Amino acid sequence: MFRDVNIFSNKCLICNVKDIYKYNICNDCYCNLEEYRDSLDYKFKYLDEIYVNYYYNNFLKEIVVDFKYNEKTYLDRFFGEMYINKIFEEKLNKKYSLITYIPMTKYYENKRGYNQSKLISEYISKNTLIETKELLYKNRNNKRQKDLSKEERYGNVRDIFSCREDVSDKNILIIDDIVTTGYTLDFAAKALKELGAKKVAAIVAATHRSL
Template sequence: MEYIKSVFDLIFPTKNLCYFCNEDELKIENYICRSCRNNIEIVNKEVFLDSSFISECYYTTIYDRFMKDIIRRYKFNDKSFLYKPLGEILLKTIYEKNLDKKVDLIAFVPSHRRKEAIRGYNQSELLAMFVSKELHIPLLKTLIKSNHTLDQHFLDKEDRKHNLKDVFKVKRKEDVEEKSILLIDDIITSGSTMEECAMELIKNEAKAIFALALTSSRKI
């Protein structure tokens, strides 16, 4: 039994281990050591999208070298446990902007089942699940991605819009009717993904959509 526990501790961070750098420190705060916290620039900044479907859109941190590396590891290096410290980071914007008082449901940008099967998880869903649990606000799972598409980061702004056209669907309209929804993703670039998801939710008579991402690489 002790052997199994030792192996588990090697794979998954313990309570005194920083989830980002694996530094062993007694004063870990929200799964992050002091050094890594100092590398995260929290801005809680609003993104002004030209959108008829999103009421407010925010991101939490500056997209610098540190955050770029963290998100890359989270999405592509099988570090699914990073949803915990990243979820705590998202809560900073939620509380500062009072988003927890404005919404009835927490939603996430869905992945196509093929991509999710390859990666093993949807990084945005894990963040939304964490936020939902912490805020005691129900998690919405009725928004799906019906078609497999090219990865957005390979495309320019115009191609991003066409790539996602009509790929998001609401399975049960009654789940979103007259609801204010917080839509969560890991990163905002052009805003096309958030916009397409929000459009589908509003089309199914959601009351309002608020959007939130960890960071933004969007060119202003």
């Protein structure tokens, strides 16, 4: 897979110039992150908890686009460390024993060649020993949420996920990148609960400043 930085150097994954400070990026790049301090103003029906790291500002948007659409898969080391930090900070490793992620439509996964949330999940697993499993699948094709209005988004993901196996009494952590309406995460949590999950939480990199 295409990589354009030396992943074995200890230089920042974003600017590739300065030494690493946190999450495999330098202090200057890190300072562009804006910590999320609000509470989400929508109610989840199935999702028990959500942990949001940062605001989706232009700096983070560029990184997300590079990671998702420009084949910069090595950025899993940036996101992975960010999520691991949150997991330990909130002691989620004591509450959740299984990690899963939002699946992509097969068409897009084949086109892109990877699912970025799967890469993050696998990075987290390797470094925390919390098991990762591909539990969810899409039971029909749908459009990308970002191409739709808020009203259309609900119908687009309504009951779209199914769970592959029995997850009775498991506490599960879903990995996703950006939360906007929350519908995707809530229907993912619903599918896991239908197959027995006890508690479902989500951890995301960012959300928009105002919904």
